[in-house]
Amino acid sequence: MDSALTTIGLPIALGIIMFGLGLDLTLGDFRRVARTPKAVTIALVCQLVLMPAICFGLVVVFDLPALLGIGMLLLAASPGGTTAALFSHLFRGDVALNISLTAINSVVAVFTLPLITGAAIAFYDRQDEVAMPLDEIVKVFALIILPVGLGMLVRDRRPGFAAAMDRPVRLGSAVILAVLVIGILIDQRAEVGDYLADIGLVAALFCALSLIVGYAVPRALGISGPQSISSSMEIGVHNSTLAIFVAVEVLDSTEISVPAAVYSIIMFVFAALWGSWVARRVRADEPAPAVAA
16 A cells, blocks of 8 residues: 555544544543443453454454454454444434444443454564564554544534534544555555455454344343443444554555455445344334434
């Protein structure tokens, strides 16, 4: 990929996306976790433990090449994306739960993402080729926490501005991700056919399983339909931009970013189809939650 795009554009793009995430958050979103501990705990266990384990199983079963396998596990370690709440809203989920989960995940990922990605690098014995040094981990931490914190501060001081910027930032986030995906596919055009053959089915299976597990496990454990939809979207709609940034800027490998690029295309289609089906199922089983005046 063009060096200006990666060294300047990509960090700025990720910063804008994380700033936009912060515009949606307040300290109350973190405190709300205490009021719905069961739903939050189940979703986090699914996202941080169960889905990385399932992803690892897919990587091993399909015998992915090392860099693509690392990329899949990096994707699995990435938190929910900014559009998870949007999908949740479209399909009658509990948007407040999405916001709380995204808030917690954005903080937790600072620690879990390097751990899971580092374990993947060690599994493939690629420490000499691919590394995640401490200074790069600090860079990831800064690009996650600082823009989110700034966005929260703006939300607190200028709520009108934060509300007005919500739609433009969401649209901008989608455009940024599209540009990144196109850039990756162009950069890797000589091998893109082979990559899609290697990773397409695995990415599709992981996306489908993420959405299904994210709904089915909470539902089986007594969580309401709307909250289970929120969990499904949070677990199935990853922050692909963050995964791409870590792959290209931290791990210095465009090939490792390919799974996130492919997944980002698949997840929008799958989330829309799954959300439409599961919303009808929940609507038939229970009434929609009341909307506060």
